[in-house]
Amino acid sequence: MTEDDTRTKVAAAERAALKLATLPDAERSAALHDVADAIDAERERVLEANERDVTEAEALLEQGEYSQALVDRLDLAGGKLDSIVEMVRSVAEQEDPLGRTLSARHLDDDLDLYKQSVPIGVIGTVFESRPDALVQIAALSLKSGNAVILKGGSEAAHSNRALYEIIVEATADRPDGWAQLIEAREDVDRLLGMDEAVDLLMPRGSSEFVQYIQDNTSIPVLGHTEGVCHVFVDREADLEMAGEVALDAKVQYPAVCNAVETLLVHADVAADFLPGMVGTYREHDVTLRGCERTREVVDVAAATEANWSSEYGDLELDIRVVDSLVDAVDHVNTHGSKHTESVITEDADRAGRFMRGVDSASVFHNASTRFADGYRYGLGAEVGISTGKTHARGPVGLEGLTTYKWYLEGDGQLVGTYAGDDPRPFRHEAFDGEWSPGRLSGE
Template structure:
């Protein structure tokens, strides 16, 4: 990738402005930040027609260029989706302020007080897929948590993102939050430059494929919160209630197949395969789902063979791979081998099996008798999310406000010195929680 020096300098200046704006934002009151978020929600409502028009232009261009159906579904921002997203912005206003929360308040000695307070991270660099509503969600969470944000959306959503950021910045100009808090990048070349700005950017959140997330991680010194593939599984245990299993499986695959929390593999215990497979096949194919199966599955269903590569694939489409397993342990091993540590579920009436599954499956979300589609910041009551983290270190799973703050220690004394508490006649600490 060729790096343009003038472009690099311009982006550095932009990042510096964002960093300065973020420091001021972090010092504003909860009311000031909430007022800014309400201003954004109102501005988005008033400009809904312009937003939808810009999105229609993106969709038309994308269709001419042969965009895949799953990506098109993510790109499309109709009236209903926009209204729901604006409601999500207002939901963020009602959430508790994550900034300034005291988690430790302790007397170290008389007159020497320790506090640990939550505080903003600083500036977030968010590289996200072609989902315009994600830009709105991310911006509202960033402002609520006192963070500046530099956004880079998928190229397919360029007109939508430009329009949205223009509206958001104009709305912020009438509040105490600087418009410089929110910035938009528009070219792929800027991503490389962004990754070099560790002096100004405190966290990178890439949303995309495993390959893309790894590229980001390997090309920056900035901490990266990885949201990679969503290879989600549903395991139907031998003690499953079959009607429940059918309803959940159909929802988890078809309710929104382009979502990262839709299932890509269905695992079925061999003891119920003969009875269950024809029923679930009928339920799924009635929703136009293309089925693939392992050798055992193909003895019951006339479907295409699933290959080793299928177990590793996020289809994001109406395609599902099916595998028959001989035990709960085999299901867990398959998930831990091929899963992306996103969200996996079990259908069973056996509470012991459910507990084993939920304890041993290595994923950010593990569910019992419900759809994986619940893996979502809005559904968790976070108001929105900046992404879903599949890494082990926190934050993990849907990342809302709590994942966008860190903490600092404050110690207030009255001329206290460390020497008083060292040496032969050291004074002891009191260490009393206040």
């Protein structure tokens, strides 16, 4: 695709975004139900395309170029299409994120200021491996009134193309051009320079990839970097619960970013907890490494300093014994990626100290890190998990795809009235009220 082609697609998305911003929620939701119906009806088409991607990926896996985790993320067999259809319907049923009055304030008599939620505009997304991510991002963008530029990885090209075509066909009578697909690396580089047209970029991939995007654009970036997640088994933990949570966090689906990569164990319970836990992990084919203190208790390979900051996305786990809750917090803040952590303890005060102390987007008490997900949070779906602190944090759903604008309702007021030698004072009083055109509070 040439530079002109890329600009044509982005320009079409710009035009569509202006129309989507005024499209009623009923129409946006109906369009999403149409998308869900279309994907459900076109299962064979999607699975045939996906089989081509998986077959090509498995060939590269045998050559050592791809990992098993990548192939697992790519494969849509085994009920994943059911989950995709359910996810789209869930997004459709979410409360409208647009047109919400976030605050209302009397500036003066008959002068009322409203803060109103609105779409961001044109969103550019670049993601890898998982074709279901294309549907998630498109669904959330449509529900939130945003146009979207989609760029998936080459390993999922056939799947992405089939899903994109189905989505566009199902929404043909909605604003034309609201979803665009780009497929070449050169298109991404061109997109990075279109700060006058693209309002937000959302890369999903390795930290190096996200850093590349951030370093090569002036467009705001909502970064989704790697997930170096931790489970800390405290000295006050219910060890049976700890074993169940630590197992789920690693093996339930190891290829995703919210799977645990490092298990931290308080020294006071290491001898009681680790032998059984290691045995359970080995029953599930988990490759284990540990610090020297861990290796004094159980027979595992030695962990290197680099391991503590590594995301595996596979059946691999590092184990470290720590002397205190403070040491656990320090380890997470030093080696983690600000994604998701969990503390297992029966002591509420110690749980609170850990949860307040770690600098991560999601922190759990007595629960698996695998709960860090937009669908499980009740957001309908997610466009990614932001490990930054602005403009959204953690699983990013509909609210993270909105911004706001200010609406002022007056009755002929002039700024000069509130300036000069004898200015009229402002009231600046908050009140409960919803904005509608021409509405004054009457107070």
